[in-house]
Amino acid sequence: xxxxxxxxxxxxxxxxxxxxxxxxxxxxxxxxxxxxxxxxxxxxxxxxxxxxxxxxxxxxxxxxxxxxxxxxxxxxxxxxxxxxxxxxxxxxxxxxxxxxxxxxxxxxxxxxxxxx
Amino acid sequence: xxxxxxxxxxxxxxxxxxxxxxxxxxxxxxxxxxxxxxxxxxxxxxxxxxxxxxxxxxxxxxxxxxxxxxxxxxxxxxxxxxxxxxxxxxxxxxxxxxxxxxxxxxxxxxxxx
Numbered sequence: 001x002x003x004x005x006x007x008x009x010x011x012x013x014x015x016x017x018x019x020x021x022x023x024x025x026x027x028x029x030x031x032x033x034x035x036x037x038x039x040x041x042x043x044x045x046x047x048x049x050x051x052x053x054x055x056x057x058x059x060x061x062x063x064x065x066x067x068x069x070x071x072x073x074x075x076x077x078x079x080x081x082x083x084x085x086x087x088x089x090x091x092x093x094x095x096x097x098x099x100x101x102x103x104x105x106x107x108x109x110x111x112x113x114x115x116x
Numbered sequence: 117x118x119x120x121x122x123x124x125x126x127x128x129x130x131x132x133x134x135x136x137x138x139x140x141x142x143x144x145x146x147x148x149x150x151x152x153x154x155x156x157x158x159x160x161x162x163x164x165x166x167x168x169x170x171x172x173x174x175x176x177x178x179x180x181x182x183x184x185x186x187x188x189x190x191x192x193x194x195x196x197x198x199x200x201x202x203x204x205x206x207x208x209x210x211x212x213x214x215x216x217x218x219x220x221x222x223x224x225x226x227x228x229x
Binding site: 042048094107 | 156159
């Protein structure tokens, strides 16, 4: 299965600042996904990022707050902009395994963000 | 509704079987997944089942699917302390040709020595 390296693993940030999270995959993948997991909650999809096109955002998430880059088939970034304490969450990237849906989705180890 | 539902907590004695239940919503879901999240870690894919199957067994794990009732369960045989984690079910929903995962609320499994 794909191996995902996600950085940073954790950070503590001041409110009003921005943080960019990186996700590197060891193989080429078409679709990459960004999720948010608020404390004690389940995972919520933020957006889907395809290489060469703009990311598709889920209801409740906007590009100005969570800009995403997808410059090639192995890399993506998610920026959390103008942060507030409500943005404190774990952010995870995910890829669909090659071979299609039945092979599942692999997740990075996550970025634990605390906004103070 | 849109939610994929699970019981929040489950406690099981070491050596017993654990059964984690999940109710999903989309009858057209193609695959259903079980993920494990240990403290401070990401998500690990445990197993999955295709929607035209009733059961899938993989070593200590057994997945049962009742498509009529939209009910999915994960049975862990001979539960060990290393099985302590949060377990998420997820359904793969297709919308306008794109597929995405919708996760359940997660069940925290605690092992009693």
